[in-house]
Amino acid sequence: MRYATRLQFLRYFVVVRTATLRDVARHAGVHPGTASRALNPRTRRLVNDETAERVREAAEQLGYRPNPIARSLKTSRSASVGVVIPDITNPLFPPIVRGVEDGLYPAGYSAWIVNTDNDAERESALVSSLRSRQVDGLIVATARLQHPLIEELAAENFPLVLVNRRIESPSVPAVTGDDARGVALAIRHLAELGHERIAHVAGPPWTSTGRGRHRAYRETLQELGLPVDPGLVAGCEAWSEQEGARALSRLLAKKARFTAVLAGNDLLALGCYDVLNERGLDCPADMSVVGFNDMAFVDKLRPPLTTVRIPHHQIGAEAARLLLDRVENRDTPVKSILLPLTLVERQSAAPPAR
Amino acid sequence: MRYATRLQFLRYFVVVRTATLRDVARHAGVHPGTASRALNPRTRRLVNDETAERVREAAEQLGYRPNPIARSLKTSRSASVGVVIPDITNPLFPPIVRGVEDGLYPAGYSAWIVNTDNDAERESALVSSLRSRQVDGLIVATARLQHPLIEELAAENFPLVLVNRRIESPSVPAVTGDDARGVALAIRHLAELGHERIAHVAGPPWTSTGRGRHRAYRETLQELGLPVDPGLVAGCEAWSEQEGARALSRLLAKKARFTAVLAGNDLLALGCYDVLNERGLDCPADMSVVGFNDMAFVDKLRPPLTTVRIPHHQIGAEAARLLLDRVENRDTPVKSILLPLTLVERQSAAPPAR
DNA sequence: AGGCTTCCAACAATCGTTTGCAATGACCTC
């Protein structure tokens, strides 16, 4: 024997080289196939209890850790899923990602995160790279409304769940907040405070959220018998502070009359704050502002932002579970989840000045 | 032939099954080994130009994409690195992560991100899982000051770079901001505004940043001939808003006299804002506050926070490059990088009231 | 013409698992 002592022999495997299944088998005096079955809970019952125990012990002694690469190669599964987001730097996404991870963890899965910067080409390259890494499914927080890549994956019946944003095609499961009710919550709140002319700084029309919130805004106004005036809506090209500022400026420049504005999301609301500041307008005395998302730290703004809270973490977790369902059984019926939203009242919305 | 037409044959591979190297080889009429060499830039010169071209064409026609799993199994490399962070939800980390990705991308590497929640056990499990996934190196943004796991990896000469936080052991390369000069920048600014008694809400003493900034605070005061009074320092147990608030409250409760406070980071500064608000103290009129990090949106606070900017994205990118150097050649000498910081003056620091 | 490189491509082993199939032997039944 090359090794002076048994200890050295063990150390060799534990430290220098990582023990393989073959080593474990040899150590336990069985065939690698048997060792594999003994260690795998699903096939464990195929091997004698006593043998299995011996294998388990050998594995422990040698510090055996299965090689997921080899396993993936053989099984073409990886116990991991891809998470495709536009940009982790956008404070919207980290909580979702954590939610996904927390949903995945109990099942022993983990997440591969990639940033697309909303670039279709990059996205397609990344997805293809994820797939060649054998991810078992995909969670996609895509922005665009129509989306050939997604349709394609869905057509292949590749396990896929959309998060945060819906897509026109109904065959793709999605987990989102109930934007319509969220918008209603916000508008009703403003109405109860006494606002009648409520403007909307709308998100990009090529996103499902932008479009959906805009529609909900109109519908709620109608329901409440409030004026729905297209002149009170300014659209944005992106979910950014600058765009929010530009939109509100346009509204103000038109001399449109309104006392409150519902922003398509918190970033846009931040933009609104900026122009209000610039023009010496006080929020909420001169203008009420309501956001959407309840991003981190918007409670620290002056004034603290009244906004609609979306349960991002929960969205991620639900998406993970939904995906896992489909991974385990591809024929699980497609189902989408709508999570309730809540209004968090802070100080950016108040009764209008008389 | 099982396939009615050549087109169907091709579709079979392109759509239904993904073409393997063997398929490409057969299609080009060569041995798989030859195909491998033809497609790999590093071995390309071992095969005849004409043959190589034929292989290339076949690969393209069949839509061949190499299987990274199989490649990893054989080469025990993965063209990916692990990124170990406490919590992606902390706004500090997303820009670093993006920086890392951007630094990795040109070399064809990608990043696996994991969150440890600063739990040593979880961290160790995650690192081990990353290693069994054959990551070629690790970028670690660990919080704790001494760190057996890190020492162990370093001892093994496993490619490893620390970001954002240093560790006592000198053999581990790290990329950080130049905290000492950053603190000096902040204190000098306050001194120039006329502050003499400057307090410090210090980060956790078990983190290198917490400790380092505290030391720099004392040293700078001394340099400037300002009083360095231990009664003007309150330590925190965590980098959180609540801890920042508690610390400043303690200082205030002691009736310590001071007109400005340097917070260990922006989160702590946020906590300071909270207690100032509660007590009806105006910032900056009654108390100046300077933060550290320049987190997103602190320019939107009231007052906009004066703080020290850390080039997070650059830190990530440099770390990636450093790591890649070591991955390519394990014997690259250990080198650490200190990036310059800048003070961004906003409105939370002003001359003290007389 | 024989011997020498040089170039190129094929061969086959290997990475560490999983898994269908076959073999063995124990035990049971009629």
Add this chain to the structure above:
DNA sequence: GAGGTCATTGCAAACGATTGTTGGAAGCCT
């Protein structure tokens, strides 16, 4: 005691690439 079932284990072929070794053809030299 022949035949059947059942539990258990071994065998070997994959999965899809990489790479050291081998061998044949061509080209060059003396």
